[in-house]
Amino acid sequence: MKLARNILLVDDEASWLRTLAITLNRLVPEAKIDTCVDSRQVMNRLEVGDYALVLLDLTMPFHSGEELLNMIRNAHPNTRVIIVTGVNEVDTAVRCIKHGAYDYFIKTDNVDDLARTVRRALEVVGLERNYLRIKESFLSKTLTQPEAFNNILTCEPALLDQFRYFEAVAPSPEPILIQGESGTGKDEFAKSAHQLCCPEAPFINVNLAGISASAFELQLFGQIKTLDNGQVSAQAGVLHQVQSGLLYLNEIGDLPIEAQAKLVDVIEHKQYYPIGSDKAYPVLCKIIISTQHDLLALSKAGKFRNDLLYRLRSHTIKLPPLRQRRLDLFMLINHFITLAADEMNLPRPNQPSTLAAQLADYEFPGNLHELKGMVFDAVSRSDGIQLNISPFMEAINLSKVTAEHCDQLVFPKELPTLAQMGDALINEAMSRTANSQTAAARMLGISQSALSRRLKQEK
Numbered sequence: 001m002k003l004a005r006n007i008l009l010v011d012d013e014a015s016w017l018r019t020l021a022i023t024l025n026r027l028v029p030e031a032k033i034d035t036c037v038d039s040r041q042v043m044n045r046l047e048v049g050d051y052a053l054v055l056l057d058l059t060m061p062f063h064s065g066e067e068l069l070n071m072i073r074n075a076h077p078n079t080r081v082i083i084v085t086g087v088n089e090v091d092t093a094v095r096c097i098k099h100g101a102y103d104y105f106i107k108t109d110n111v112d113d114l115a116r117t118v119r120r121a122l123e124v125v126g127l128e129r130n131y132l133r134i135k136e137s138f139l140s141k142t143l144t145q146p147e148a149f150n151n152i153l154t155c156e157p158a159l160l161d162q163f164r165y166f167e168a169v170a171p172s173p174e175p176i177l178i179q180g181e182s183g184t185g186k187d188e189f190a191k192s193a194h195q196l197c198c199p200e201a202p203f204i205n206v207n208l209a210g211i212s213a214s215a216f217e218l219q220l221f222g223q224i225k226t227l228d229n230g231q232v233s234a235q236a237g238v239l240h241q242v243q244s245g246l247l248y249l250n251e252i253g254d255l256p257i258e259a260q261a262k263l264v265d266v267i268e269h270k271q272y273y274p275i276g277s278d279k280a281y282p283v284l285c286k287i288i289i290s291t292q293h294d295l296l297a298l299s300k301a302g303k304f305r306n307d308l309l310y311r312l313r314s315h316t317i318k319l320p321p322l323r324q325r326r327l328d329l330f331m332l333i334n335h336f337i338t339l340a341a342d343e344m345n346l347p348r349p350n351q352p353s354t355l356a357a358q359l360a361d362y363e364f365p366g367n368l369h370e371l372k373g374m375v376f377d378a379v380s381r382s383d384g385i386q387l388n389i390s391p392f393m394e395a396i397n398l399s400k401v402t403a404e405h406c407d408q409l410v411f412p413k414e415l416p417t418l419a420q421m422g423d424a425l426i427n428e429a430m431s432r433t434a435n436s437q438t439a440a441a442r443m444l445g446i447s448q449s450a451l452s453r454r455l456k457q458e459k
């Protein structure tokens, strides 16, 4: 991921440089700080260092700060320069700002103000770089790393367009929101993002369904405790474990509102505090967030924070449900036949040529989870030559019957209890969705956490 983090501190006073570097390391932990005491080396360092920001003294031997400011702005217009000097003269300050300095500080100024400005300058450079890269990549109309999408089969033009958008935004430091019904491929897109931005680093998937605010905080931030005997015990959170990898937060719509505030802080300040610690640690990972809910509707209902919603809007992709991807059916069925035959060690049956057309009007409420479940069932019932199509026909017929008799449920002579009906409904939904709790919960019109609790009670 290409973040704007590198800062070069330039001053001929070595002891001041050391102090400034230590202070900024503490106040802006996400920054990578280098120092340079010799003004003659600055331009060479900028050639090789990808610096987003230079903090520059004014009075130095060889090249003065003002001279360097002009040289840097001409040769590296995207690098910002903040003047940090002992010279407290309004004229000089005005001249520097006119010549393109981002800001001007006196060495005796409050360091917190300087740190805030440094962070803002890094953000500005990051956003500029991001915007340029996204524009270039999107306009190029081709994928640079098509292999990152190997697990997502499609020939639907709308979804292929999403690949280009996703590749363009994947390296951005902002989080990406993936929206789509259960089974539309959100997890697969998160894995593609990992391939695109940090394949060598860890990928950690955290399911937020049913999580409490305190469990979320502990899982993300970890905990540092000082025991009675003075020893320190530390429990690492996923933000520490994932390092510069990819953190996938699944089902954000289920996150309690208090925990959402913590997540806003992480996204906004790119730093976090382990529970029990007042030391800030940098957030180095890429964050991908998914939901099957309409977050705008949740926010209107007071269940989702506006500030989090706005933060997640920078990069959003919406995955279409399978009922809008008819062109893909034939290919997906073939793909799942191969998977099922390999997994169950069975001969690979052929897909009847009319099957995809027969499924054209079926709604697939469980999307790819449901299709995969049907194909696995069909392969297990096949003779090894032709795919047994009864699981598909049963689903089509059932949906027709349900549509025709949706207001006329037929009950046995002796009525079941409410509890028995509930259990039977849950079992049916789980079996129709190949045991996907998210898809089954959606079918039943309840949250995944409620379904998960019911299933635990059943056991």
Ligand SMILES: Nc1ncnc2c1ncn2[C@@H]1O[C@H](COP(=O)(O)OP(=O)(O)OP(=O)(O)O)[C@@H](O)[C@H]1O
Pocket (backbone or CB within 6 Å): 151, 152, 153, 154, 180, 181, 182, 183, 184, 185, 186, 187, 188, 189, 292, 332, 335, 368, 369, 372, 436, 438, 439
């Ligand atoms: N385009 C695709 N080609 C092949 N397989 C796919 C594709 N999209 C998804 N799958 C497979 O379909 C199943 C469901 O996909 P996935 O888990 O990514 O959906 P999801 O939207 O994350 O679901 P949930 O909301 O339930 O977590 C997985 O087994 C996945 O590997």
